[in-house]
Amino acid sequence: MELVDYTICGLAVLIFTSWCINWLTHVMAIVYGKLKFHRQTTVLVPEELPGVSIIKPLLGVDPHLFGNLETFFNLKYPQYEILFCIQEEMDGALMIVQSLMQKYPKVDAKLFIGGKKVGINPKVNNMILGYDAAKFDLILISDSGLRMKEDTLLDMVNCLTEKTGLVHQMPYICDRKGFSSLVEQIFFGTQQAKMYIGANCLGINCTTGMSCLFRKEVAEEAGGMKYFGQFLAEDYMLAQAFLDRGWIVRISSQTAYQNAGNYSIADFHARLVRWTKLRIATVPTTMFFEPIFQCMFLGAITSWAVSYLFDWTALVFFLIHVLVWFLGDYILISVVQGGPLPCSKFEFMVGWLLNEMSYLYLICQAHLNPTVVWRSKKYRIKWGGITEEITPPPPKE
Structure with a gap:
């Protein structure tokens, strides 16, 4: 008793x-x-700011896509490129990207179509061509449903110290x-x-990949983006790779403004x-x-x-x-x-x-x-995050 x-x-x-x-x-x-x-946001001397390659993996069109993407053409940052990645040539996002590139010819923007299968993660497969073509050591992966303020990129870069390898934004929602x-x-x-916020204060990995700035050379040490293609939670595994190598992962002072048009x-x-x-x-x-x-x-x-x-x-x-x-x-x-x-x-x-x-x-x-x-496909996730696609059985004759 x-x-x-x-x-x-x-x-x-x-x-x-x-x-x-x-x-x-x-x-x-x-x-x-x-x-x-x-x-x-503290404004540094422009010559001291490193270049940034922004990767935008796109899939489909929603009512806010044009306005969201346009904010990336109006960033107040001295040196950056935008690498748009589209899986299918018939994707409606292609016309929107092309119209923005014509509207802002002075912005360094490139378009990659088709992707390359390097793993199970469709997002990684879509953006791998842009990742491989990035000309700057700093990579920003940004989802299609996000919009940026003019100083957002500057704010994220300012969070990078000598010991900081990755900066991420906390997800939030625009006023809709x-x-x-x-x-x-x-x-x-x-x-x-x-x-x-609590996890970030305690040093626990809580990174989401919807808006994530990181050093490419460190990601390459871990096997490059193709290595993370075997995980559906590639954002968490990417941040963990930085932590395992002794780098600091920090949160930005601006939130990631999700602004999807269909919700x-x-x-x-x-x-x-x-x-x-x-x-x-x-x-x-x-x-x-x-x-x-x-x-x-x-x-x-x-x-x-x-x-x-x-x-x-x-x-x-x-x-x-x-x-x-x-x-x-x-x-x-x-x-x-x-x-x-x-x-x-x-x-x-x-x-x-x-x-x-x-x-x-x-x-x-x-x-x-x-x-x-996810994206009309089914996946089975094993312990540790490694993922395999569930292939439907062939139709009976």
Whole structure:
């Protein structure tokens, strides 16, 4: 009987400790975000700025593609090239790229069509020709759905010190119309931001490849971009290769502004499930830690823990927990936004509740079906991140 009591007590203490760690992470994210984001970019002497090769892998067209790509032609940076990579010659993005190259003839821009299969990752296969042709040692891989400010590239380069090998931007969402866009923005400004900033503070690899600046010579030491083609999570593995070689990986003071023209809650949830599957296979420990750092689940189990340990009323504790978490998330997203949110407090509350109520279900969905569907293809990810494509059986005659 005493053994059972000690076990229950130990479990309650462990849960309460996890709750305390979560709040430390929350506060750390707010403070670090306040110090880090939206700082004034220091302008260096132009002659001291290294050249940058920007690789833009493209697939398909959405209503914002032209405007997003145009921001890369208007960067205030003395020396850079844009390398557009398109897999199919009939892709509609081809005409948009060609029209921009005609509109801005003074910008050094090149177009690569067809790609080359070097691994299982379709993004790497698409951009490998641009990567091989890059003339500068600094490479910026930037997804098609991103838009840049005029000084964004300068901000990222300024983060490169002698010991820094890779600089990445924290994902966020541009102000767009519609409730589904608001739901995405709330997720990236709260749940994602807290874990992303917290991991960065603790030196944990949290890199996403949607906007990532790195030294090509170090990537070549690890086997070059073709080596990372065997992973679907090539961004994480790339950053890990830098860390393993003693380089620092830093976060930029500007966020990566996602501005896709086609968006919906269903597509957003599908993306979250895919990312969760990648994290589970690449870093298996996330399957244990992610669920317990969700507001509702953590609040529920901690309510039991404090009622057992301190004889507090569980329901009152749970309601206070949710309220304080909500206020903390509102402060955090305001820090990430760098100004007023494009919604009322009531709209924020509705979007926040939807995110918090659905995310645990999405995590469970990722566990139940480990197959990853990306760009109409299916993949099976092995432990460690190595991926193989699931080839459908040939049709019966």
